[in-house]
Amino acid sequence: MKKLLTAAVVISMGFALAGCPKKPAVKENPSAGTQVPAGDGSSGTTGADTSPQTGAATPFADSGSASAAAAAFSGKIIYFDYDKIEIKPEYAGIVTEAARNLVAHPGWRVRLEGNTDERGTREYNIGLGERRAQAVRRALMLAGAGDGQLTTVSYGEERPAVEGEEEAAFAKNRRVELVALP
Amino acid sequence: MNKKPLSWLFVALLAGGGAARAELVVEITQGQADAIPIAIVPFAAADPAPVFDVAQVVSADLASSGRFVPMSRNDMADRPFKGADIVFNDWRALNTDYIVVGQLQTLDAQRYSVVFELFNVLNHQRLLGFQITSNRAGLRLASHQVADMIYEKIIGVRGAFATRIAYIAVAGRAPSKQYRLLVADADGENPRVVMQSSEPLMSPAWSPDGQSLAYVSFENRLPAVYVQQLKSGERRRVSARSGVNQAPAWSTDGKKLALTLSSRDGNLDIYILDLASQGLTRFTDDAAIDTEPQWSRDGQSLYFTSDRAGGPQIYKQALTAGSRAQRLTFQGAYNARPRLSPDESELAFVTQDGSGYHIAVQDLHGRGDMRVLTKGRFDESPSFAPSGAVLIYASRDRGRGVLALVSTDGRVQQRLVSSEGEVREPAWASY
Numbered sequence: 001m002k003k004l005l006t007a008a009v010v011i012s013m014g015f016a017l018a019g020c021p022k023k024p025a026v027k028e029n030p031s032a033g034t035q036v037p038a039g040d041g042s043s044g045t046t047g048a049d050t051s052p053q054t055g056a057a058t059p060f061a062d063s064g065s066a067s068a069a070a071a072a073f074s075g076k077i078i079y080f081d082y083d084k085i086e087i088k089p090e091y092a093g094i095v096t097e098a099a100r101n102l103v104a105h106p107g108w109r110v111r112l113e114g115n116t117d118e119r120g121t122r123e124y125n126i127g128l129g130e131r132r133a134q135a136v137r138r139a140l141m142l143a144g145a146g147d148g149q150l151t152t153v154s155y156g157e158e159r160p161a162v163e164g165e166e167e168a169a170f171a172k173n174r175r176v177e178l179v180a181l182p
Numbered sequence: 183m184n185k186k187p188l189s190w191l192f193v194a195l196l197a198g199g200g201a202a203r204a205e206l207v208v209e210i211t212q213g214q215a216d217a218i219p220i221a222i223v224p225f226a227a228a229d230p231a232p233v234f235d236v237a238q239v240v241s242a243d244l245a246s247s248g249r250f251v252p253m254s255r256n257d258m259a260d261r262p263f264k265g266a267d268i269v270f271n272d273w274r275a276l277n278t279d280y281i282v283v284g285q286l287q288t289l290d291a292q293r294y295s296v297v298f299e300l301f302n303v304l305n306h307q308r309l310l311g312f313q314i315t316s317n318r319a320g321l322r323l324a325s326h327q328v329a330d331m332i333y334e335k336i337i338g339v340r341g342a343f344a345t346r347i348a349y350i351a352v353a354g355r356a357p358s359k360q361y362r363l364l365v366a367d368a369d370g371e372n373p374r375v376v377m378q379s380s381e382p383l384m385s386p387a388w389s390p391d392g393q394s395l396a397y398v399s400f401e402n403r404l405p406a407v408y409v410q411q412l413k414s415g416e417r418r419r420v421s422a423r424s425g426v427n428q429a430p431a432w433s434t435d436g437k438k439l440a441l442t443l444s445s446r447d448g449n450l451d452i453y454i455l456d457l458a459s460q461g462l463t464r465f466t467d468d469a470a471i472d473t474e475p476q477w478s479r480d481g482q483s484l485y486f487t488s489d490r491a492g493g494p495q496i497y498k499q500a501l502t503a504g505s506r507a508q509r510l511t512f513q514g515a516y517n518a519r520p521r522l523s524p525d526e527s528e529l530a531f532v533t534q535d536g537s538g539y540h541i542a543v544q545d546l547h548g549r550g551d552m553r554v555l556t557k558g559r560f561d562e563s564p565s566f567a568p569s570g571a572v573l574i575y576a577s578r579d580r581g582r583g584v585l586a587l588v589s590t591d592g593r594v595q596q597r598l599v600s601s602e603g604e605v606r607e608p609a610w611a612s613y
Contacts, residue, residue, distance in 0.1 A: 126428050
């Protein structure tokens with residue numbers, strides 16, 4: 001479990017300067033996020049309509065359910081001003097609601113993913129992203145969330161939400177995303 | 183929807199298949215006005231269909247330095263392949279200062295000999311005459327070595343054509359991006375995939391012996407520092423501590439890594455990891471962001487970025503306990519990511535002004551004046567060539583990440599553009 005890689009494919013190539021490249025050794029470790037389910041797209045279904053059919057989704061309470069936690073934090077993103085780590089008043093509601101959910105469900109855990117825009121050096125931006133994630137962590141703890149429910153990670157400028165070289169894109173990338181952990 | 187990861191897995195396997203498809207293309211954006219005219223005559227070969235165009239690679243190398251203007255083949259009236267056949271007055275009339283002639287000899291099924299001579303056209307003096315044997319796969323490297331020898335003979339400084347660069351390439355769009363760590367010849371040819379992942383890869387750093395790369399991978403969604411041996415592909419996870427694991431930098435003896443870790447409350451500090459014993463020593467202890475370490479040549483100090491004075495600036499601090507950090511940059515509000523020239527006479531870094539982020543160098547022995555070398559809005563990640571005369575860095579061109587080179591005097595500039603996707607974070611290996 002610890003060594004579970006998320007869709008990482010390691011290809012090691014021979015590097016002998018004047019020799020032929022060795023055959024690449026390919027290691028693939030499956031993960032829930034990217035594995036193609038067995039039977040998907042299999043043959044023998046011609047003619048019949050086999051497309052999945054579902055009714056409308058209805059919410060249900062389940063304090064231990066990972067999917068309920070995922071739904072509670074889905075799309076919860078706090079945006080920041082340039083070079084700032086302060087949480088703006090318009091995002092206080094997200095913090096309050098997230099803290100309330102964490103207090104109500106002590107088994108829930110959330111990862112705070114800090115991000116920056118593309119300006120500045122990559123490693124320094126890792127530091128800025130971490131500061132933003134920590135600012136949200138402090139705010140959630142002040143609002144009652146437990147320390148053990150919160151982890152942080154900084155992606156710096158490595159995972160932009162929007163590609164672009166203008167302020168409109170930058171503003172979408174300076175953010176902390178709340179992600180429920182299973 | 184579930185098919186996507188599978189389809190780009192196939193792309194990944196094709197791309198990693200070892201074929202030496204040119205990943206990067208060189209464009210010279212600014213050359214030196216007084217560049218030296220030289221004629222590299224196509225090499226003679228016994229085979230009517232030569233297996234390799236040595237003169238073409240030598241010519242491209244010398245042109246890419248910005249210090250030479252190789253003569254177009256269409257302008258050559260004659261194609262001598264040994265010194266005795268050169269009619270110097272004809273070449274003098276074509277205004278070339280130097281001429282290179284040679285042959286590609288086939289020794290047996292897999293072995294070749296690259297034979298070449300360099301002459302001064304004005305005084306007919308033979309400056310070089312060498313022969314390099316090689317197998318088929320080594321002909322490109324042999325050609326770079328020819329270019330290095332010519333460059334050193336005429337310019338008086340060792341060339342860096344037969345060296346390698348590592349860089350990060352990113353293809354596709356979110357959420358199915360593909361990150362690759364590649365190693366290529368310094369001219370962008372011969373790219374080999376070292377590692378690829380659907381999560382970010384960053385901060386490649388060459389071991390001093392050129393055998394391994396350290397880098398950061400987010401393959402588990404969390405950062406970890408890995409060390410990978412290039413020849414065997416053997417990979418070791420050397421730091422996956424709670425929080426930040428970033429910015430690896432090799433000590434001069436290759437036995438330690440400086441890296442950036444964080445405390446539970448997110449404070450970034452620099453630590454030193456002994457690779458053999460796994461022992462960890464704290465280096466900075468400060469409430470600011472301390473990161474982007476680089477070792478001094480004597481292994482006794484680290485250069486690094488810190489925002490302890492407000493904005494990021496570059497500092498130097500000795501490893502001995504109780505040493506104080508000395509601030510090195512004072513011009514401008516943002517100076518970060520230091521890299522040292524091979525002789526440690528100059529510091530390259532990223533500086534910000536009203537027009538964006540540029541590459542600057544600063545003399546470490548003189549008055550400490552900063553020279554801004556580039557004009558891009560998003561220039562970053564400078565890395566010195568082992569010759570110390572050129573820097574490679576990451577830039578942006580029409581919304582795409584490209585690699586660019588600039589001579590430390592700012593006069594020669596060129597660009598390495600990827601055929602697809604974008605490239606960034608170049609790191610030049612030592613000789």
